[in-house]
Amino acid sequence: MSWNGLAERIVHGGAITREEALGLLGSDDDELLAVLDGAFRLRRHYFGRRVRLNVIFSARGGRCGEDCGYCSQSVFASSEVEEFSMVDEQAIVEAAHAARASRAGTYCIVMSGRRASRVDVDRICGAVRRVKAELPGMKICVSLGLIDSAKSEALADAGVDRFNHNVNTSRRFTPQIVTTHQYEDRLRTVETIKKAGLSPCSGVICGMGETDDDLVDVAFDLARIGPDSIPINFLIPVEGTRLAGLHELTPVRCLRIAAMFRFVNPSAEIRLAGGRELNLGSLQPLALFAANSLFLGDYLTSEGQAKELDLQMIRDLGFTIEDDPSTAGEPDQVVKVHADRMPVGS
Numbered sequence: 001m002s003w004n005g006l007a008e009r010i011v012h013g014g015a016i017t018r019e020e021a022l023g024l025l026g027s028d029d030d031e032l033l034a035v036l037d038g039a040f041r042l043r044r045h046y047f048g049r050r051v052r053l054n055v056i057f058s059a060r061g062g063r064c065g066e067d068c069g070y071c072s073q074s075v076f077a078s079s080e081v082e083e084f085s086m087v088d089e090q091a092i093v094e095a096a097h098a099a100r101a102s103r104a105g106t107y108c109i110v111m112s113g114r115r116a117s118r119v120d121v122d123r124i125c126g127a128v129r130r131v132k133a134e135l136p137g138m139k140i141c142v143s144l145g146l147i148d149s150a151k152s153e154a155l156a157d158a159g160v161d162r163f164n165h166n167v168n169t170s171r172r173f174t175p176q177i178v179t180t181h182q183y184e185d186r187l188r189t190v191e192t193i194k195k196a197g198l199s200p201c202s203g204v205i206c207g208m209g210e211t212d213d214d215l216v217d218v219a220f221d222l223a224r225i226g227p228d229s230i231p232i233n234f235l236i237p238v239e240g241t242r243l244a245g246l247h248e249l250t251p252v253r254c255l256r257i258a259a260m261f262r263f264v265n266p267s268a269e270i271r272l273a274g275g276r277e278l279n280l281g282s283l284q285p286l287a288l289f290a291a292n293s294l295f296l297g298d299y300l301t302s303e304g305q306a307k308e309l310d311l312q313m314i315r316d317l318g319f320t321i322e323d324d325p326s327t328a329g330e331p332d333q334v335v336k337v338h339a340d341r342m343p344v345g346s
């Protein structure tokens, strides 16, 4: 299989088939660089050498009544996790300023729980209006669980750019991971987001026991519903969760997964999300030949690597930061300065 030839075909309007996507996941280690070369052909075509940086802020932690098997914030998990009620507007705004200082172009506000109440949404809207006024150009993404039309529209009116709601895994495998909501609930939420005019963001968690068929199914489902952004999480098997002790990913498998999502969703922002450090290990930089985006700093319930290491990685690859506030008004530039680690997220 010529992966670069396939990439050329896609650039010129073709599409990868299901069999080819399965072939990519099952390809030999000797083909790894060829697979990444093809993925990079697509990444370069749509995003050049730019890397989008995202920072997560946890606005409410723990005490969630859903039973997602991977999540330490579920009441069904016995993990030690910081529990806290919805933070105030000022805390959300201050964390956005810290995100800007860390050179992130997108600030992501995340709440634990099945859905946000109207009071929660109103507080987020108030904070978002302030962030938009105080930090021009900062893109805002929110992840608030299941959502209805009225709340989505209120968020769009307040200036929220993007709404994240991951489908996480395939329709077939979802009941093995969660029983308190269905795959259809998640698809419906993504459709609601789109109707409200918010940019849809929906991704996956890999390494939960799914098969290659599941990964390909969810990649093609995402291609059908068309999120602008696809975060790829690699399972962190947190103690106390149902998936604790599950270590089935290898660094090269993670690279093939990232490449497969790029081939199936060539023009989507593919983001390296939770678990990249643990599961990609020393091969992390190679993943940026398929992905064009990453979370900087810590995740919701786990620590990421020091921000300086991410910036160094981008610089060493010769890539540039997208929407970098420190180079506003200039063309993209290779990272030249170090930034401090930001104590946000959990």
Ligand code: SF4
Pocket: 064, 065, 066, 067, 068, 071, 072, 073, 074, 111, 112, 113, 114, 145
């Ligand atoms: S992933 Fe979200 S919905 Fe599921 S248990 Fe965790 S906080 Fe709740």
